[in-house]
Amino acid sequence: MPxxxxxxxxxxxxxxxxxxxxxxxxxxxxxxxxHRQVGAVRAVDGVSLTIGEAETFGLVGESGCGKSTLGKxxxxxxxxxxxxxxxxxxDITKLSQSRLRPLRQDxxxxxxxxxxxxxxxxxxxxxxAEPLLVQKIGTRTEREEKVLQLLDRxxxxxxxxxxxxFEFSGGQRQRIGIARALAVNPDxxxxxxxxxxxxxxxxxxxxxxxxxxxxxxxxxxLFIAHDLxxxxxxxxxxxxxxxxxxxxxxxxxxxxxxxxxxxTRALLAAIPVADPxxxxxxxxxxxxxxxxxxxPDGCAFGHRVSHPRWQESVGxxxxxxxxxxxxxxxxxxxxxxxxxx
Amino acid sequence: MLDPLLQIRNLTTxxxxxxxxxxxxxxxxxxLDAGKTLGIVGESGCGKTVASMxIVxxxxxxxxxxxxxxxxxxxxxxxxxxxQTLRSVRGNEIGVIFQEPMAALNPVHRIGxxxxxxxxxxxxxxxxxxxxxxxxxxxxxxxxxPERRITEYPHQLSGGMRQRxxxxxxxxxxxxxxxxxxPTTALxxxxxxxxxxxxxxxxxxxxxAVLLITHDLGVIAEQCDEVVxxxxxxxxERAPVxxxxxxxxxxxTMGLLASxxxxxxxxxxxxxxxxxxxxxxxxxxxxxxxxxxMERSGPTLEKRPPYLEITPGHWIEQCPECTT
Numbered sequence: 001m002p003x004x005x006x007x008x009x010x011x012x013x014x015x016x017x018x019x020x021x022x023x024x025x026x027x028x029x030x031x032x033x034x035h036r037q038v039g040a041v042r043a044v045d046g047v048s049l050t051i052g053e054a055e056t057f058g059l060v061g062e063s064g065c066g067k068s069t070l071g072k073x074x075x076x077x078x079x080x081x082x083x084x085x086x087x088x089x090x091d092i093t094k095l096s097q098s099r100l101r102p103l104r105q106d107x108x109x110x111x112x113x114x115x116x117x118x119x120x121x122x123x124x125x126x127x128x129a130e131p132l133l134v135q136k137i138g139t140r141t142e143r144e145e146k147v148l149q150l151l152d153r154x155x156x157x158x159x160x161x162x163x164x165x166f167e168f169s170g171g172q173r174q175r176i177g178i179a180r181a182l183a184v185n186p187d188x189x190x191x192x193x194x195x196x197x198x199x200x201x202x203x204x205x206x207x208x209x210x211x212x213x214x215x216x217x218x219x220x221x222l223f224i225a226h227d228l229x230x231x232x233x234x235x236x237x238x239x240x241x242x243x244x245x246x247x248x249x250x251x252x253x254x255x256x257x258x259x260x261x262x263x264t265r266a267l268l269a270a271i272p273v274a275d276p277x278x279x280x281x282x283x284x285x286x287x288x289x290x291x292x293x294x295x296p297d298g299c300a301f302g303h304r305v306s307h308p309r310w311q312e313s314v315g316x317x318x319x320x321x322x323x324x325x326x327x328x329x330x331x332x333x334x335x336x337x338x339x340x341x
Numbered sequence: 342m343l344d345p346l347l348q349i350r351n352l353t354t355x356x357x358x359x360x361x362x363x364x365x366x367x368x369x370x371x372x373l374d375a376g377k378t379l380g381i382v383g384e385s386g387c388g389k390t391v392a393s394m395x396i397v398x399x400x401x402x403x404x405x406x407x408x409x410x411x412x413x414x415x416x417x418x419x420x421x422x423x424x425q426t427l428r429s430v431r432g433n434e435i436g437v438i439f440q441e442p443m444a445a446l447n448p449v450h451r452i453g454x455x456x457x458x459x460x461x462x463x464x465x466x467x468x469x470x471x472x473x474x475x476x477x478x479x480x481x482x483x484x485x486x487p488e489r490r491i492t493e494y495p496h497q498l499s500g501g502m503r504q505r506x507x508x509x510x511x512x513x514x515x516x517x518x519x520x521x522x523x524p525t526t527a528l529x530x531x532x533x534x535x536x537x538x539x540x541x542x543x544x545x546x547x548x549x550a551v552l553l554i555t556h557d558l559g560v561i562a563e564q565c566d567e568v569v570x571x572x573x574x575x576x577x578e579r580a581p582v583x584x585x586x587x588x589x590x591x592x593x594t595m596g597l598l599a600s601x602x603x604x605x606x607x608x609x610x611x612x613x614x615x616x617x618x619x620x621x622x623x624x625x626x627x628x629x630x631x632x633x634x635m636e637r638s639g640p641t642l643e644k645r646p647p648y649l650e651i652t653p654g655h656w657i658e659q660c661p662e663c664t665t
């Protein structure tokens with residue numbers, strides 16, 4: 001029996017901001033001459049998670065695991081196939097875009113590539129004021145004042161308001177993206193690979209900004225990224241996603257120090273360590289993430305690594321089980337130590 | 342002692358742009374010994390790719406030109422070589438792999454044909470023999486069912502598989518030097534580990550030297566024997582990998598090392614940052630460009646700091662403000 005983590009790691013679940021339950025996001029695949037639906041890409045296939053107030057939930061996984069789709073579905077930029085999303089107690093799973101609009105003030109999204117997500121024909125001031133305009137908040141002068149405050153807050157010069165986003169560097173554009181998300185005073189910000197496109201020295205500036213903003217405004221973050229060192233640094237809890245499903249969820253330090261699922265361990269082992277004294281013999285994962293159109297039965301990761309006990313996982317209930325306080329893992333016999341028990 | 346395999350002296354490469362001439366690589370010098378791995382690390386726009394592409398003259402033409410300096414490879418001068426000489430070297434004695442294999446592979450030709458093309462250019466092989474060799478190569482880089490893969494097109498492969506194909510093409514003539522420009526940047530960490538292992542294995546098998554260009558200090562620490570740190574077109578520090586990480590001497594190197602989030606950092610602690618950002622290439626000062634970033638004023642901005650070997654093998658651009 002593994003030792004339980006220190007109790008300080010247990011995360012209070014008293015004040016939940018977001019509750020996602022068995023969420024599925026499938027995209028139809030059409031084929032044949034009649035263009036009938038012949039299958040579905042199961043990008044997100046039954047994910048449950050919660051985010052508390054002022055909490056950061058980090059979501060990691062390889063490309064194609066469905067983490068960005070999950071973020072977009074939670075932000076209701078997509079219409080989920082099944083499952084439930086409750087935000088501040090409201091069920092937003094099936095709300096129409098017009099009914100959602102007033103609620104959108106409270107959850108905003110920041111995208112990976114600010115060059116593509118910011119309209120090049122709008123000035124930075126207009127970009128930051130746009131969410132306020134959509135939500136019909138404030139008079140023109142109030143909005144202008146708010147834009148200047150936001151620019152100060154994200155560390156951009158006030159004169160930036162008159163300029164265009166393409167005149168700025170990647171790091172500065174991401175600051176514009178963050179200012180825009182913060183304009184409506186949201187409670188939850190969904191950050192989809194917010195620093196992946198940035199150089200390390202600028203990346204650390206933007207990470208610091210996000211940490212400070214969270215402290216100052218009690219923001220909750222869903223932080224989606226593939227860089228585990230970054231995710232560990234900013235997150236309270238981490239979810240590890242593989243082929244549309246969470247395989248492990250737990251407090252950040254716990255996930256790093258006591259990973260239970262073989263996939264989590266493999267991801268951790270693959271991170272190159274910036275210290276030549278600790279050069280280790282890499283024993284990389286074999287194979288690649290399989291197609292989410294035809295996911296294997298049972299434990300998808302056990303299937304990828306051809307685990308001798310993979311067969312046992314076929315037909316099993318693989319929903320997450322608590323293995324230590326607040327630490328949940330997919331209980332497959334092949335990838336989890338003692339998981340079947 | 343043997344001469345190094347690759348010896349670069351005062352290499353200066355620039356571009357003719359609409360706004361005038363810009364110098365992307367500003368008089369850099371370094372060596373690479375046979376069989377060793379040299380890493381070039383730096384942030385976007387520091388000139389690391391232009392420096393490495395200058396070696397095989399794969400610069401965008403006609404804008405990009407080597408203005409000055411020498412590139413000696415196997416005792417041959419490449420900086421002033423004719424296109425004919427370069428063609429016999431490229432893909433033959435020097436293999437190149439690029440960051441984005443989808444952009445480097447031809448989308449309308451089958452994988453097999455692209456390997457055969459490279460082989461037949463440099464080796465006198467029949468198509469049949471070349472195809473057989475292509476299958477062997479794909480097998481060597483870890484592509485399952487290579488006989489079937491040679492009939493497929495690049496879009497049918499995943500990112501990691503495409504990068505393996507690129508490596509197979511780059512290595513088909515058993516080069517002495519492999520230039521790998523951000524070979525794993527577009528890949529997931531798990532696939533990155535596979536590709537880096539593959540490069541190391543091929544390096545051991547073929548005894549080739551590797552010039553690895555990356556912005557990831559983790560990759561540098563794991564793969565390289567020696568490291569060149571570039572900033573704003575110049576080398577600010579060059580050292581054996583252990584001394585670079587244990588005792589960096591230039592403020593930029595220290596800043597880079599300090600700003601990486603480490604797994605051992607306390608969560609949500611503020612990271613060390615390098616203030617400001619890289620100046621635009623049109624605004625570079627003649628003096629120390631890191632002083633320019635730090636918004637220092639005074640004489641360090643006027644004159645280029647000397648590039649000195651401070652301990653054996655450890656070179657720095659010795660600016661009084663930026664070096665210890």
